Amino acid sequence: MLMLLSEEKSGNIEIGQLRTVGSAVPDHNKNNIIGDSKRRTRLTDYNRQEVTKGFLSGEAEWIFWMDDDTAPPLNAITGLLHSGHDFVAGAYFMTAEPYHPIAYRKMPDNGLYAPIYNYPDGALMQVDSVGFGCTLVHRSVYEKIRDAHTVFERHNGALLVVPNDMVTGNVGDDYFEPYVKDGVYYEHIKAKSEDDDRQFPFYQLEHGRTEDHYFCELAAHVGVKPWLDTTVVCTHYKTMPTTKDNYTEFLLKETGLA
Amino acid sequence: MKIAVFGNMDIEADSGVEVRRFEITSFYPNEKIDGLYYRIFVSNCIPELPREAVMDFLKKAHDALEVNGEIIVQVPMAEFAAKQLFTNKADPITYYMLYGTDEHPFRACYTMLQMRTLLARAKFNVKEATEAILKLTTTDGEELNLPVHNLVAVRND
Numbered sequence: 001m002l003m004l005l006s007e008e009k010s011g012n013i014e015i016g017q018l019r020t021v022g023s024a025v026p027d028h029n030k031n032n033i034i035g036d037s038k039r040r041t042r043l044t045d046y047n048r049q050e051v052t053k054g055f056l057s058g059e060a061e062w063i064f065w066m067d068d069d070t071a072p073p074l075n076a077i078t079g080l081l082h083s084g085h086d087f088v089a090g091a092y093f094m095t096a097e098p099y100h101p102i103a104y105r106k107m108p109d110n111g112l113y114a115p116i117y118n119y120p121d122g123a124l125m126q127v128d129s130v131g132f133g134c135t136l137v138h139r140s141v142y143e144k145i146r147d148a149h150t151v152f153e154r155h156n157g158a159l160l161v162v163p164n165d166m167v168t169g170n171v172g173d174d175y176f177e178p179y180v181k182d183g184v185y186y187e188h189i190k191a192k193s194e195d196d197d198r199q200f201p202f203y204q205l206e207h208g209r210t211e212d213h214y215f216c217e218l219a220a221h222v223g224v225k226p227w228l229d230t231t232v233v234c235t236h237y238k239t240m241p242t243t244k245d246n247y248t249e250f251l252l253k254e255t256g257l258a
Numbered sequence: 259m260k261i262a263v264f265g266n267m268d269i270e271a272d273s274g275v276e277v278r279r280f281e282i283t284s285f286y287p288n289e290k291i292d293g294l295y296y297r298i299f300v301s302n303c304i305p306e307l308p309r310e311a312v313m314d315f316l317k318k319a320h321d322a323l324e325v326n327g328e329i330i331v332q333v334p335m336a337e338f339a340a341k342q343l344f345t346n347k348a349d350p351i352t353y354y355m356l357y358g359t360d361e362h363p364f365r366a367c368y369t370m371l372q373m374r375t376l377l378a379r380a381k382f383n384v385k386e387a388t389e390a391i392l393k394l395t396t397t398d399g400e401e402l403n404l405p406v407h408n409l410v411a412v413r414n415d
Binding site: 082083084085119120121122123124125126231255256257 | 335337341344345369370371372373374375383384385386387388389407412414
């Protein structure tokens, strides 16, 4: 809260609304709690969806994501905003060795993600995926994603998002069980029905991955990649706080400099 | 449109773009005479300046840019050179990164964070700060790969 107040006091930011999943702050004025305390235990993709829904229905230009286990520095939003990028994250660190920042590059040979590691202090670099513990996103990124994708319903009822330019032909009604032929997975999908009030799935936990990878891939489809600003350094709280010092100490030991 | 270039780098400018080359130690921009630049490249020459002259240069560069104009700065990576020294792997490139040459001696070496801080103090907004490799050719024709910090910053008053 102190960090948010500092933005209005010494930054150039006007905080429009706080959208929180359960909050100790009274629910009036700017604080908009999206659920009761039970929602704290709901899945992060659901909660991010709900927060996004509120954001897009409002008038704010930017959304700043701050997880309840992440403590950004004072004026983090101002710092991220000055980078001039529409999608930019601060650095918060994995809570286990090698304590790398939660940001990744996609490896071209297999499509898997490798963590950003051994970067110079002060780097501001484009990456392929970032965590959303301290992340600033412009409204236009959500709008571009929504406009450039089609939402289908999968055979199991889950929603599937496909870039418009990858959709050809018609969607048939004949249901069939998923199968694999010649190494290609086939699955029946159908158009999302008009009375289905589920909102556009910007975030999905799938394939054992966190929901932020999913958003980053949607953004990449519309030509927006996240940036990592390593001067905005957060503390990441689990049982113990993890800071940049943990990362630096491990890195120095690993490179024989400590 | 005009581009200013500091340092020995190849620039392929589009037609209609004027490229002007300067020595970093003698840059005296005059907006009334020269107009403003939309891009300034400073490649591998800030270390030639005494430390006390760097801010003065960056402020002049800031004022010589159009609003939304960009400065692109490349400096040898102090972190890389230091690591090479501390792990007993220093080679001629390491010493070049730290000391320059007889013709262009370096007065200082910069980390990414130092360079970024200097640009911010000169009122630039840094939009990119990454590692890069600068290809150098020696007088003997040998090609060298120089690890540099590559920073792109914007004047947006």
